Amino acid sequence: MTSPAPDLASLYPELGQEGTLQIVLQKAVHQAGYRFDVLPERAPGWKRSGARTDSDSRTTRTHLGIQDRYFLMSFWERGVTMAKGTTTSLNEAATATGVWQSGANLEDLRSACPFVSYGPLAEAHERGTAVETMWTIYRQTTASHVDHDLIESSYAHPRLRALFPFHSHMSLNFSRCTGFPYTHDVPVVTPVDGRYRVTWWKTRSPHGPADIGEADNPRDAVALVAAHLPPGCGPAVAGTANDLDKSDST
Structure with a gap:
């Protein structure tokens, strides 16, 4: 009714x-x-x-x-x-x-x-320190969906530490920008049954996430992500994926 x-x-x-x-x-x-x-x-x-x-x-x-x-x-x-x-x-x-x-x-x-x-994250965006603040939030959280070993291994890698981290369900993602929509051209890591699955974001494949590989531990998974970073991947910048698309086209 x-x-x-x-x-x-x-x-x-x-x-x-x-x-x-x-x-x-x-x-x-x-x-x-x-x-x-x-x-x-x-x-x-x-x-x-x-x-x-x-x-x-x-x-x-x-x-x-x-x-x-x-x-x-x-x-x-x-x-x-x-x-x-x-x-x-x-x-x-x-x-x-x-x-x-x-x-x-x-x-x-x-x-x-x-x-x-x-909140504090908004203040960090205003100061230009959103990336560092987001990593701090994930490193300190007690949320059950966050794999702390994976977070620490990612944070220890300088090139990944410079990207903006975010979770989607159980997967750890990395963005080249700090605003939504985020970029999806960096591999995603998903803990699965004690292992770590590294894939491209689902839009890279019409059939869902395209596999890159699996690793037995977070450190090897992070190395796999770093090996597949897009060309010219630098620190995350303020703005959205749309903004980056516009700047790339010019």
């Missing part, structure tokens, strides 16, 4: 019966003194209740709560969620959009909009 559509107009009188978040947030942003364009979210399901504001490197996304009144916001820069926040005030949402899209740093954003919060 299909659930009835939420009555957004009762939670958000600003919308009326036919209005959208994009329309009312655009008006509020302009009233706050900012001249940014507010666009509807791309996904069709968010046409009425989602909006975004984009610039070359920054995006602010806003979505409406459907059970209770709140504006759920996320603040992005170069493919990284830098901060999040929830407010019941349309005017506060408009101010936060304007402040972030105007280029404020994290501290100034939170100072202007106290409902916004962010």
